[in-house]
Amino acid sequence: MMFKMLGIERSWESHRETMAKPRQLFVTQSRVLAEKVEEYFTKLLDSLATANQSATELSEMASRKKAKEEQGLVDRDEEIYWRGDIPRRYGELKEEHFPMFLTYDHVSILCSSCCMLHISLMLIISVD
Numbered sequence: 001m002m003f004k005m006l007g008i009e010r011s012w013e014s015h016r017e018t019m020a021k022p023r024q025l026f027v028t029q030s031r032v033l034a035e036k037v038e039e040y041f042t043k044l045l046d047s048l049a050t051a052n053q054s055a056t057e058l059s060e061m062a063s064r065k066k067a068k069e070e071q072g073l074v075d076r077d078e079e080i081y082w083r084g085d086i087p088r089r090y091g092e093l094k095e096e097h098f099p100m101f102l103t104y105d106h107v108s109i110l111c112s113s114c115c116m117l118h119i120s121l122m123l124i125i126s127v128d
Helices: 002-014 031-052 055-069 104-127
Strands: 025-028 100-103
Touching: 002 031, 025 031, 025 104, 031 055, 031 100, 100 104
Parallel strands: 025 100
Antiparallel strands: none
């Protein structure tokens, strides 16, 4: 599955001016699996991207990777939003958030918070 996602992402990168970015989700029950698959996916994508980059671009990539590693540790059992870069509602997601590697629980919360907002708005409109 991950290699299929990688192929789709690479295809989009070579045709980005003619097509919209695909919104790919890797969903699993295991948070550890989601993190490991994302880590491996990113390593493969980065290794493929380095073929056409200059020394300056490579050093920038290394500094971004180092900054990401220094973000700190979280309690895996208690922090459902372990990725601070993802909004709390599905409707607020943007192109830069994809591809995403999440647990089923996280996706459920993203969708339910979006639905709850929609239901709340419907109730407000119907009361008026």
